[in-house]
Amino acid sequence: MPGRSGLRSRLILGFISVALLASVATLVATYVGAAYLFRNDQLQSTSHLVDGVLPRDPTSNQIALIVIGSALALLALMVVLAQLATRRVLRPVRKLAAVARRLAQGDLQIRLTATGADEMTDLVHTFNEMATSLQAKVAELHRMHTMAQRFAGDVSHELRTPLAAMLAVTDVLDEQSERFDGDAAAAARLVSRETSNLNRLVADLIEISRFDAGSAALLMDGVTLADAVASCLRVRGWTQQVVVEPLPELRVRCDPRRLDVIIANLVGNALRHGAPPVTLRAWTHHAAGRDWLSLRVHDCGPGMPAEVLPHVFDRFYKADTARTRSEGSGLGLAIAWENARLHEGTIEAANAPEGGASFTLHLPLYPEPLQAG
Amino acid sequence: MPRLLLIEDDPAVREGLQIALRHQGHQVDTAATGRDGLDRARAGQPDAVVLDLMLPDLDGFEVCRRLRASTSLSIIMLTARGDDFDIVAGLEAGADDYVVKPVQPRVLDARIRAVLRRIGRAPAAVQSHGDIVIDRAGLIVTKSGRPVALTPTELRLLLVLAESPLQVFARDQLLRLVWEQDYLGDSRLVDACVQRLRAKIEDNPSTPVYLQTVRGFGYRFGPV
Numbered sequence: 001m002p003g004r005s006g007l008r009s010r011l012i013l014g015f016i017s018v019a020l021l022a023s024v025a026t027l028v029a030t031y032v033g034a035a036y037l038f039r040n041d042q043l044q045s046t047s048h049l050v051d052g053v054l055p056r057d058p059t060s061n062q063i064a065l066i067v068i069g070s071a072l073a074l075l076a077l078m079v080v081l082a083q084l085a086t087r088r089v090l091r092p093v094r095k096l097a098a099v100a101r102r103l104a105q106g107d108l109q110i111r112l113t114a115t116g117a118d119e120m121t122d123l124v125h126t127f128n129e130m131a132t133s134l135q136a137k138v139a140e141l142h143r144m145h146t147m148a149q150r151f152a153g154d155v156s157h158e159l160r161t162p163l164a165a166m167l168a169v170t171d172v173l174d175e176q177s178e179r180f181d182g183d184a185a186a187a188a189r190l191v192s193r194e195t196s197n198l199n200r201l202v203a204d205l206i207e208i209s210r211f212d213a214g215s216a217a218l219l220m221d222g223v224t225l226a227d228a229v230a231s232c233l234r235v236r237g238w239t240q241q242v243v244v245e246p247l248p249e250l251r252v253r254c255d256p257r258r259l260d261v262i263i264a265n266l267v268g269n270a271l272r273h274g275a276p277p278v279t280l281r282a283w284t285h286h287a288a289g290r291d292w293l294s295l296r297v298h299d300c301g302p303g304m305p306a307e308v309l310p311h312v313f314d315r316f317y318k319a320d321t322a323r324t325r326s327e328g329s330g331l332g333l334a335i336a337w338e339n340a341r342l343h344e345g346t347i348e349a350a351n352a353p354e355g356g357a358s359f360t361l362h363l364p365l366y367p368e369p370l371q372a373g
Numbered sequence: 374m375p376r377l378l379l380i381e382d383d384p385a386v387r388e389g390l391q392i393a394l395r396h397q398g399h400q401v402d403t404a405a406t407g408r409d410g411l412d413r414a415r416a417g418q419p420d421a422v423v424l425d426l427m428l429p430d431l432d433g434f435e436v437c438r439r440l441r442a443s444t445s446l447s448i449i450m451l452t453a454r455g456d457d458f459d460i461v462a463g464l465e466a467g468a469d470d471y472v473v474k475p476v477q478p479r480v481l482d483a484r485i486r487a488v489l490r491r492i493g494r495a496p497a498a499v500q501s502h503g504d505i506v507i508d509r510a511g512l513i514v515t516k517s518g519r520p521v522a523l524t525p526t527e528l529r530l531l532l533v534l535a536e537s538p539l540q541v542f543a544r545d546q547l548l549r550l551v552w553e554q555d556y557l558g559d560s561r562l563v564d565a566c567v568q569r570l571r572a573k574i575e576d577n578p579s580t581p582v583y584l585q586t587v588r589g590f591g592y593r594f595g596p597v
C-alpha cells in the first residue's frame with residue numbers, strides 16, 4: 001500500500017531538506033568566513049573563537065573537515081528528530097485509518113477516543129458523529145427490512161389455511177366441470193387452475209421467508225446421484241425431454257429435497273425458457289481445498305442477454321415480460337440459489353459458447369461416514 | 374371402503390378435505406377438536422386418522438400419544454411446510470407419516486392408501502431370530518413368547534428388514550419399500566419408526582441387537 005507510507009516519508013523528507021539546507025548554509029557561511037580570516041593572517045587573534053576545538057595550527061582543510069563533520073552530525077540528529085516527530089504526528093492519523101477501515105468492514109460500534117484539543121480532536125469528534133449516525137441508519141434499515149420480511153412471511157402463512165381448503169376441492173371441481181356447460185365449466189377450470197398457481201406461489205413465498213428468517217435447515221442424507229436425477233425427472237414427466245449424459249457413480253450427502261428443488265428449477269427453466277435439446281451433465285473436481293460435484297443443465301434456446309445475466313437470481317425477476325404470469329413466479333432461481341448456498345455451494349448462470357443458457361450447480365462433496373455403529 | 378377420521382379445527386379445511394376424501398372413495402368421519410377426535414376414534418374404530426397438529430384443546434401431539442396408547446391404527450399428520458420441529462415431535466409421538474398443508478388431495482389419498490396397504494401382504498412363514506418370533510402369515514410378532522403390539526408401519530418395517538437379515542437398507546430404500554415414497558420422502562420417518570420399534574423389541578434400545586444402525590448408510594437386521 002503506497003499511500004500508507006507516503007505521508008510519513010514526505011514529512012521525513014521535509015524535515016531532512018530543512019536540515020540539509022541549514023547544514024549547507026552553516027557550511028557555506030563558516031567556510032567563507034574562515035577563508036576570509038586565513039587570508040588576513042588573523043588566525044592567531046581569532047583562534048579563541050574555536051579554542052580547544054581547532055588544532056593549534058590548523059590548515060584550511062582541517063577547518064573544512066570539522067565544519068562538514070558537524071554539519072553531517074546535525075543532519076543525522078535532524079533525521080532522528082524527524083522520525084520521532086512524524087511518528088507522533090502520524091499516530092492519530094494511523095489510528096483513524098485503522099478505525100475507519102474496521103467501520104467499513106461493518107464494525108459499526110467502533111469509536112475513536114479524543115485526547116487534547118487540536119484539529120485532530122475535531123476530526124475525531126466528526127468521525128464519531130458520522131459513525132453514530134451511520135449505525136443508526138443501518139439499524140433502522142435493518143429493522144424495516146426485517147419487518148418487511150416478517151410481513152411477507154406472515155401473510156404467506158395466513159394465506160395457507162384458506163388455500164388448503166380451496167386446494168382440497170380442486171380435483172372434485174375439475175372432474176365435475178366436465179358435466180357443467182359452457183361458462184360454468186370454464187369458470188370451474190379457471191378457479192381450479194389458479195388455485196394451484198396460487199398454491200405454488202404461496203409455497204415459494206413461504207420457502208423464501210424461511211431463508212430470510214434463517215430458519216431453513218438442512219436435513220442431510222445420502223442419495224445416489226443417478227437416483228436423485230432420475231427421480232426428479234420422472235416425477236415431473238421430463239424423462240423423455242432431457243438428455244442425461246452418463247453420471248458419475250456417486251452417493252451425495254445433501255438435503256435430498258433441496259437438491260431436487262434445485263435440479264427441478266434448472267431443468268424446468270431450460271424446458272420453459274430455453275429450447276430442446278436440454279442436456280444434463282455432472283462431474284466431480286477438486287478446488288479450494290475440497291471436492292465438488294458440478295451439475296450443468298444446458299439448453300439450446302436463446303440464452304440470456306448480457307444485461308439480464310446478473311439479475312436472474314433476483315427475486316421476482318423475469319426477463320421475459322411477454323410471457324404469461326402463470327408460467328412462473330420468478331422465484332425459482334432465487335430459491336435454487338438459496339438452497340445451493342445452504343449447502344455451501346453456488347449456482348453459475350452463463351451463456352454457453354455454442355449458444356443457449358447454461359446453469360451450473362456446484363456442491364461441496366461431504367465425505368460419507370461408512371462404519372457400522 | 375376405508376374408514377377415515379379427520380381431526381381438523383378449521384371448518385373450511387375440514388369441509389374441503391372431507392369432500393375430497395369422500396370423492397376419492399373413503400368413508401370420512403370428522404372432528405373439530407382433539408377430545409372429540411379421541412372419542413370418535415374409540416367409538417368409530419377407523420382404519421386411519423388424518424390429524425391436524427394445530428388443535429385448540431388437546432394439541433395434535435397429545436392426541437397422537439393418546440391414540441397410540443390404546444390403538445395401533447395408522448396416523449397421518451397434517452403439518453405446515455418446514456415446521457421441522459413439529460414433524461419430528463409428531464413422529465416421536467407415534468405418527469406413521471405426514472403431509473404438508475396445503476395438500477393436493479391426490480397426494481393425501483396416495484399416502485392414506487400406502488398406509489392402509491401396509492397390512493396384509495406377506496409370504497406365509499414363521500421366522501425366529503433370537504427371542505423374537507415373526508409370524509408373517511398371522512402378522513404376529515412375539516418376544517420371549519409375549520405378543521408385541523406393533524402399528525402397521527412398524528410391522529411392515531420389521532418384516533422388510535427381517536426378510537433379509539444382515540442386508541443393509543438405505544433410508545431412501547426403506548422409504549420406498551415401507552412408505553411407498555419416492556426418494557424425496559423424509560428419512561426422519563424411518564429414523565422415528567426404528568426408534569419406536571427398538572423401544573418395543575430390543576432388550577436395551579440404546580445398544581440395539583435386532584435393528585442395527587449402519588452409520589451414514591441405513592439400517593440392517595442383526596446379526597442376532
Ligand SMILES: Nc1ncnc2c1ncn2[C@@H]1O[C@H](COP(=O)(O)OP(=O)(O)O)[C@@H](O)[C@H]1O
Nearest residue numbers: 269270273274318319320328329330332333357
Ligand atoms: N434456461 C433459460 N433460458 C433463458 N432464460 C432463462 C433460463 N432460465 C432462467 N431464465 C430467465 O431467468 C428468469 C428467472 O427465472 P426463475 O427465477 O426460475 O423464474 P421463472 O422461471 O418463474 O420465470 C426467467 O424468467 C427467465 O427470464
Ligand SMILES: [Mg+2]
Nearest residue numbers: 269328332333
Ligand atoms: Mg423458473
